[in-house]
Amino acid sequence: MNVPVGTTRLVCFDMAGTTVADDGLVEQAFTRALDEVGSTVIDREAALRHVRDTMGESKIAVFRHLSGGDEAAARRLNGAFERAYEVLVDAGLCAPIDGAEQLITKLRAAGVRTALTTGFSRATADRILSALGWRDLADLTLVPAEAGRGRPYPDLVLTALLRLGVDDVRHVTTVGDTASDVLAGRRAGAAIVAGVLTGAHDAATLRDAGATHVLHSVSDLETLLLPTDTPEE
Structure with a gap:
């Protein structure tokens, strides 16, 4: 037809x-990524609010904002996020x-x-x-x-x-x-x-x-x- x-x-x-x-997988992965990277600079509560507000946007762009334009830090956080999200997917939570x-x-x-x-x-x-x-x-x-x-x-x-x-x-x-x-x-x-x-x-x-x-x-x-x-x- x-x-x-x-x-x-x-x-x-x-x-x-x-x-x-x-079901909260993005936020879970982001929290795990912060744990892996060990950032003491990013305010977690404010960062999670930003993640929620910018849902749907390019994740690397979100992490550039959170890292204050530090490209290396943004890429570390993005890589940690991707690994954490993939673990959640592989665990059947998708x-x-x-x-x-x-x-x-x-x-x-x-x-x-x-x-x-x-x-x-x-x-x-x-x-x-x-x-x-x-x-x-x-x-x-x-x-x-x-x-x-x-x-x-x-x-x-x-x-x-x-x-x-x-x-x-x-x-x-x-x-x-x-x-x-x-x-x-x-x-x-x-x-x-x-x-x-x-x-x-x-x-x-x-x-x-x-x-x-x-x-x-x-x-x-x-x-x-x-x-x-x-x-x-």
Whole structure:
């Protein structure tokens, strides 16, 4: 089945908190990373607030901010974070959001292109995809280093559009659980910029960032993008 002109031709999905359950794994990994690096300079409480506020953004960019622009310190912290997160994933603490895999499969069957995007590095993203058996689930997976900049910049969305041959940003839908996901979608010009309540930010935060729709879960996108035909009376 081909997608009619004027409807969504590409959906860009966030990963952690949107299609992949987070359940505090990012914060756990960050705390473990601080323990490994042994930083006495970073205020942990303030750092955790910043990590929560910037969920969805490129992790190395977050660590550069926390390290006060010290690139070597940022890379040490980022490396420790990635190792800690991968240990948690390998321990089986990584699970899909209910309905996410089924939705992506249905969209592809309907001719809609799909991309999984994340603020993690390629190594961490691949660890998650392998743990879930999702290496071939979407048409494309992207991390910030492959697109230029991470969220809230529009680069991940626009790179997906270019690589998947979609010719108009008005045929793009984005979905994520954070304000930075929403900002990236709005800046990219996507027609539908959906926020979901399964991750870091609440409905008010998502609406304030400019979400066109706030959904309980990513699975609720199906009613927007793949409406069932109403039989004629």
